[in-house]
Amino acid sequence: MMSAVGNPNNIFWQECPVGKAERQKLLNQKGCVVWITGLSGSGKSTLACLMTRELHSRGKLSYVLDGDNLRHGLNKNLGFSAEDRTENIRRVGEVAKLFADAGLICIASLISPYRKDRDACRAMLPDSNFIEARDPKGLYKLARAGKIKGFTGIDDPYEAPLNCEIELKEKDGGCPTPAAMAGQVVSYLEEKGFLQDH
Numbered sequence: 001m002m003s004a005v006g007n008p009n010n011i012f013w014q015e016c017p018v019g020k021a022e023r024q025k026l027l028n029q030k031g032c033v034v035w036i037t038g039l040s041g042s043g044k045s046t047l048a049c050l051m052t053r054e055l056h057s058r059g060k061l062s063y064v065l066d067g068d069n070l071r072h073g074l075n076k077n078l079g080f081s082a083e084d085r086t087e088n089i090r091r092v093g094e095v096a097k098l099f100a101d102a103g104l105i106c107i108a109s110l111i112s113p114y115r116k117d118r119d120a121c122r123a124m125l126p127d128s129n130f131i132e133a134r135d136p137k138g139l140y141k142l143a144r145a146g147k148i149k150g151f152t153g154i155d156d157p158y159e160a161p162l163n164c165e166i167e168l169k170e171k172d173g174g175c176p177t178p179a180a181m182a183g184q185v186v187s188y189l190e191e192k193g194f195l196q197d198h
């Protein structure tokens with residue numbers, strides 16, 4: 001048994017014999033987090049689903065962490081106050097970090113309106129392993145009708161990224177198809193070497 005003397009909380013870091021490098025080799029890819037941020041209804045989930053499909057068809061293992069879905073379980077005790085959103089993003093950041101450590105391409109799809117919360121998630125990961133993608137476009141009937149209070153983009157803030165890795169922009173006055181956007185993100189991962197282990 002390890003000694004707990006000198007550790008006020010009796011908590012120790014446990015090393016496992018199989019590490020991230022070995023898992024990446026097994027999967028022939030590099031673990032990373034693609035973080036999709038944007039307003040509600042801007043197409044985050046659509047993009048996340050198409051990306052995971054495209055990666056799957058290339059034999060790459062990915063997993064989608066969707067804000068809406070996680071709020072049914074892990075984050076079911078959280079609402080939409082600034083504090084709760086911060087805790088929501090912190091938890092998802094920690095989970096995404098575990099998935100990346102497992103060697104997976106983790107796709108996190110959350111409004112994540114606050115820059116400081118996204119930056120905190122970025123700081124949890126090694127350099128270049130956090131890839132921020134933004135998709136601006138919105139749908140807000142209920143919030144505009146006053147049926148939801150504190151709705152992001154209506155009466156609650158959304159802070160757009162200042163230096164994201166990928167910006168999915170309108171082209172020729174229109175929105176590219178979701179498949180074209182998913183292709184853009186997957187091409188970025190390919191260019192940066194995440195779809196191989198060497």
Ligand SMILES: Nc1ncnc2c1ncn2[C@@H]1O[C@H](COP(=O)(O)OS(=O)(=O)O)[C@@H](OP(=O)(O)O)[C@H]1O
Binds near residue numbers: 071084086088113
């Ligand atoms: N007040 C308010 N503001 C914004 N969004 C709201 C709100 N109330 C409910 N919803 C629904 O919750 C989904 C967003 O959850 P997230 O976990 O991604 O939000 S956050 O990152 O913590 O801000 C979001 O889903 P998406 O449309 O998929 O983004 C909404 O359907």
Ligand SMILES: Nc1ncnc2c1ncn2[C@@H]1O[C@H](COP(=O)(O)OP(=O)(O)O)[C@@H](O)[C@H]1O
Binds near residue numbers: 040043044176177178
């Ligand atoms: N690029 C796009 N062009 C047109 N419609 C889109 C696009 N991306 C998503 N949609 C549609 O917009 C709606 C909201 O998309 P969704 O992916 O659920 O957004 P979010 O997860 O950001 O709330 C869906 O009906 C979806 O089919």
